[in-house]
Every structure is written in C-alpha cells, then in structure tokens.
Amino acid sequence: MVLWGGRFINESHKLFKKFNTSLSFDYILVKEDIIASIAWSKALMKSNILTAEEQIKIESGLLSLLTEIKDNIKNILTSDCEDIHSWVELNLINKIGQLGKKLHTGRSRNDQITTDLRLWCRNEVHIILSNLVNLQKHFILIAEANYNVIIPGYTHLQRAQPITFSYWCLAYVEMLRRDESRLKDVLKRLNISPLGSGALSGAAWKIDREELAASMGFNSASNNALDSVSDRDYVIELLSCASICMMHLSRFSEDLIFFNSGEANFIELSDLVTSGSSLMPQKKNPDALELIRGKCGRVYGSLNSILVVLKALPLSYNKDMQEDKEGLFNSIKTWNDCLCIAVLILKNIKINTECCRQAAEESYSNATEIADYLVKKGLTFREAHNISGQLVLRAISEKKSLNNLQLSVFKIYSNLIEDDIYKNITLESCLEKRLSKGGVAPCQVHQEIIDAKKRLNIN
Known part of the structure; x- marks a missing residue:
C-alpha cells in the first residue's frame, strides 16, 4: 500500500519500489507512529472531525496493533508497504474498516515522519543519559578502590609527572559529565512537536497544536511549519x-590498551572482555577496547553523512531526508553498546599496583620537584630547570632514579641542595603539593570523589 496514487495512471516499477521503500529500517518507529497517531486522533475529535466513538475505535485499533507486534516487531518486515506510516494505516484499516481512512485527515507524512523520529530520539536520549551516569558511577567506584595507586602521567606519550589511577579515572568522569550536559541541552531543542505542521504550511483544520504537543510529552509545538x-x-x-x-570512549580505550600492554603492564583485562589468537597461544587481546576505538569512526561517518545530505537542500521536505535514519539508528545503538561494554571492562579490571609505582619512580617524573625546590631556595625557575635537567642526565648515566643519587652528587650541581631534597622528591610529595583546584593532591582527589558520589547518588 502507498499513501498516494490518485494522481498516477501507471504503477511504480518494482525496482523503484524497492529503491524507494524505507520500511526495512523505519519499522523500528512503529511504537512512536502509533503514539503520535493516537494523539492525532484525539486532536481530530476535538476539532469535530471524528466523533468520540470513532476516536475510541481508532485508538483501540492502534493499541491492538501495538500489542500484536510487541513481541516480534520484525514481523512488520514481511509487508510490502512503503514505510512504517503506510503499514500502520493499512493495518488499521484492515482492523477497523473504512473508519481507519479518516485518521490521516489534515496530517502529512512530512510532519508525521519528524514527529516519530523526535519521539524515538527523546526516548533514546533518556536511555543514553542513564548509561552515561552508570559509566561515571563505575569510574568513581574504581577511583575510590584504587585511591593510593600511583601511575606515571603522560604527555607526548612520554612519562611526565606522577598521578594516581584515581585521578586518571576522574578525568574521564569530567568528560562524561560534559557529554551528559550536552545531551541534556540537546533534549531541550529536541523535545518540540512538529505534528500539525502538515506538508509544509500548517493544518487547514482547527487543531490546538500546543495541547497536541503536551499530550505527547513535548514541551511545546514548533513555530514555523516550513521549518x-x-x-x-x-x-x-x-x-x-x-x-x-x-x-572520549576511544581515548579511554587507547589508554587502557596501552596500560594493558606488556610494555606497561599497569592493568590486566578480564577474560570476559578479551580474546585469544588463532595461532599464538600466549596472546590475550583487548578486543573490546579495540572495537570501541574502531566504532568511533562509524559514528563520525553518520554525522558527516547527515551534514552532507542537508547541505544546500532546499526547503522544505525532500526525499533525500529519508537518509537521516539508518546512520542515526546505527550510531545510537553503537553508542549505547560501547557505554555498556565500557562498564563491563571497568568492573572487571585488575590494577598491577607495584608495576604502576615502579614505572612512576623510574621515569624521572619528579624532576620538576627539584626545580621547584631550587626556586624556593632563591634561584629563578629557568636556572633551576637547567640544573634539574643536568641531574636527570647524571641519574640516567648512573642508571639510578633521582631519589637514589648521593647528596654529594646533588651538590655538584647546586650547593643550595640539602638533605631535605629527598623528602621533597618522593612520589607522595609530588602528589601532595598539587593542592590547587583540579590538582592531583590526594585531598583534592578525595573531595572530588565525595562530590561526584553525591552528584551521582552513590551510597
């Protein structure tokens, strides 16, 4: 069935029919199409286009359709309908007779399509928000459980300054918190109803669009039908x-892939999220993380695709816009899947505490502390920086950490250095000094965990 035809003499070519149909992917909007159709039937009743009895019969028929396909939505795909909108209308007519043909009065597929899609997106946003919060919670729980684990921080993938694993976790909490905020902001603009806009110029019937919008849980009705x-x-x-x-999830994956490598050995991933090699028995591959990293490109592709589709597209609706759905549906599923897999990875991660600390100690990540120590003794930072660099070279040549250099060696480079240098360059001292807001000092990290637990309602 098609929702048009009176204008046409000949039937569409079967090749065009297959090319034109969208039922193969927009069938997942069946629930939203039925919800919007019920709301529309009530608006038609209030406009005296339908009687109360007719509206009840239409609503009952639509709800019956929803019940029938609830357990196996893919049964819809056995139909030769053009799209989900024609499927709903045809099956309603088959169920309640000619009355079903009244439902489309004053409505266009143009406003029907975007109403369904907005309803679907709104529901998915709430699911994603829940998954974003859940992932943040697991980062916080891991951070709390590994509060004292020191690891090297990196710049340019070179060991830089010591941080804690908890601090690393909190960095991703901040990223996910921004993701959550952005999504909530999208919801404000998403939750506006286009239903009643007709094909492009509004409905010719007396429809209270604000009331109609409210009946579907939208914040308001849209202002301009053409738009x-x-x-x-x-x-x-x-x-x-x-x-x-x-x-963000791709960067998280890359970090853990590196931390899990034999070269770093900071963590061990669970068997639940890894696989082996078909040839090399010793391998334990971080497939889950690599897939998250790889699927990032798929989502980027969908964003680029819709931007290109809409570029220079004239107002108002054009069939090009049928290409808005497949990439969106796939990307939202991918996003949700990756958020859930990230939780599974974190829940089962094992931290190799001693390897982490050893890497931090061997990396000369406390060199900045020597420079700061000398600044407190009266040198300019540039002079202190130079001396600290020379000491790093000396330590490398002796194959020692800075902590293990003799005081006499320190004094070769500056007489300002005394015995107290050693307590100033311990890893713990490096951390404790970073007391500014957002710093790695344990007291700061502890407070961040408390604040995050309160915000996320973690007991």
Missing part, C-alpha cells in the same frame, strides 16, 4: 553528541 518538516538539526546535534562521547 518544522525540514528540520533535522536535532539529528545533527544528537550525532554530534554521540561523536564527542565516542571520541
């Missing part, structure tokens, strides 16, 4: 949020 039916900003915004968050 409403052709607007896909919310798809772009949602895919943009997905892309940014997937970038």
Whole structure:
C-alpha cells in the first residue's frame, strides 16, 4: 500500500519500489507512529472531525496493533508497504474498516515522519543519559578502590609527572559529565512537536497544536511549519553528541590498551572482555577496547553523512531526508553498546599496583620537584630547570632514579641542595603539593570523589 496514487495512471516499477521503500529500517518507529497517531486522533475529535466513538475505535485499533507486534516487531518486515506510516494505516484499516481512512485527515507524512523520529530520539536520549551516569558511577567506584595507586602521567606519550589511577579515572568522569550536559541541552531543542505542521504550511483544520504537543510529552509545538518538516538539526546535534562521547570512549580505550600492554603492564583485562589468537597461544587481546576505538569512526561517518545530505537542500521536505535514519539508528545503538561494554571492562579490571609505582619512580617524573625546590631556595625557575635537567642526565648515566643519587652528587650541581631534597622528591610529595583546584593532591582527589558520589547518588 502507498499513501498516494490518485494522481498516477501507471504503477511504480518494482525496482523503484524497492529503491524507494524505507520500511526495512523505519519499522523500528512503529511504537512512536502509533503514539503520535493516537494523539492525532484525539486532536481530530476535538476539532469535530471524528466523533468520540470513532476516536475510541481508532485508538483501540492502534493499541491492538501495538500489542500484536510487541513481541516480534520484525514481523512488520514481511509487508510490502512503503514505510512504517503506510503499514500502520493499512493495518488499521484492515482492523477497523473504512473508519481507519479518516485518521490521516489534515496530517502529512512530512510532519508525521519528524514527529516519530523526535519521539524515538527523546526516548533514546533518556536511555543514553542513564548509561552515561552508570559509566561515571563505575569510574568513581574504581577511583575510590584504587585511591593510593600511583601511575606515571603522560604527555607526548612520554612519562611526565606522577598521578594516581584515581585521578586518571576522574578525568574521564569530567568528560562524561560534559557529554551528559550536552545531551541534556540537546533534549531541550529536541523535545518540540512538529505534528500539525502538515506538508509544509500548517493544518487547514482547527487543531490546538500546543495541547497536541503536551499530550505527547513535548514541551511545546514548533513555530514555523516550513521549518518544522525540514528540520533535522536535532539529528545533527544528537550525532554530534554521540561523536564527542565516542571520541572520549576511544581515548579511554587507547589508554587502557596501552596500560594493558606488556610494555606497561599497569592493568590486566578480564577474560570476559578479551580474546585469544588463532595461532599464538600466549596472546590475550583487548578486543573490546579495540572495537570501541574502531566504532568511533562509524559514528563520525553518520554525522558527516547527515551534514552532507542537508547541505544546500532546499526547503522544505525532500526525499533525500529519508537518509537521516539508518546512520542515526546505527550510531545510537553503537553508542549505547560501547557505554555498556565500557562498564563491563571497568568492573572487571585488575590494577598491577607495584608495576604502576615502579614505572612512576623510574621515569624521572619528579624532576620538576627539584626545580621547584631550587626556586624556593632563591634561584629563578629557568636556572633551576637547567640544573634539574643536568641531574636527570647524571641519574640516567648512573642508571639510578633521582631519589637514589648521593647528596654529594646533588651538590655538584647546586650547593643550595640539602638533605631535605629527598623528602621533597618522593612520589607522595609530588602528589601532595598539587593542592590547587583540579590538582592531583590526594585531598583534592578525595573531595572530588565525595562530590561526584553525591552528584551521582552513590551510597
């Protein structure tokens, strides 16, 4: 069944029918199409287009359809309907007779499509928000459990200054918190109803669109019908949020892939999220992390795709816009899957505490502390920096850590250095001095964990 035809003499070519149909992917909008159709039937009743009895019969028929496909939505795919909208209308007519043909009065697929898609996106946003919060909670729990584990921090993938594993976890909590904030902001613009916009110029019937919007849980009705039916900003915004968050998850994955490597050996990943080699028995591959990293590109591709589709597209609706869904549906599923897998990875991670500390001690990550120590003794930072660098060279040549250099060696480079140098360059001292807001000092990290637990309602 198609929702048009009176204008046409000949039937569409079967090749075009297959090319034109969207049921193969938009069938997942069936629930949203039925919800919006019920809301529309009530609006038609209030406009005296339907009687109360007719509206009840239409609503009952629509709810019956929803019940029938609830357990196996893919049964819809056995139909030869053009899209989910024609499927719902045809099956409603088959169920309640000619009355079903009244439902589309004053409505266009143009406003129907975007209403369904907004309803679907709104529901998915709430699911993603829940998963974002859940992942933040697991980062906090891991941070709390590994509060005293010292690891090297990195710049340019070179060991830089000591940090704690907890501090590393909190960095990702901040990223995910921004992702959460962005998504909530998208929801404000997403949650606006286009239903009642018609094809492009509004409905010719007396429809209270604000009341209609409220009946579907929207904050308000859209202001301009021409814009409403052709607007896909919310798809772009949602895919943009997905892309940014997937970038964060990709960086998280890359960090753990490196931490898990034989060269670092900071962590061990669970058998639950790793696989082996078909040839090399000793291998334990971080497949889950690599897949998250790889799937980031898929989400980027969907964002780029919708941007290109909409570029220079004239108002209002064009069939090009049918290409807004497959990438969106796939990307949202990918995003949700990756968030859930990230939780599974974190829940089962093992931290190799001694390897972490040894790497921090052997990396000369406390060299800055020597420079700061000399600044407190009266040298300029540039002079102190130079002396500290020379001491690092000396330690490397002796194959020692800075902590293990003799005091006499320190004094070769500066007579200002005394016995108290040793307590100033311990890893713990390096951490404790970073007391500024956002610093790695244990007291700061502890407070961040407390604040995050309160915000996320972790007991």
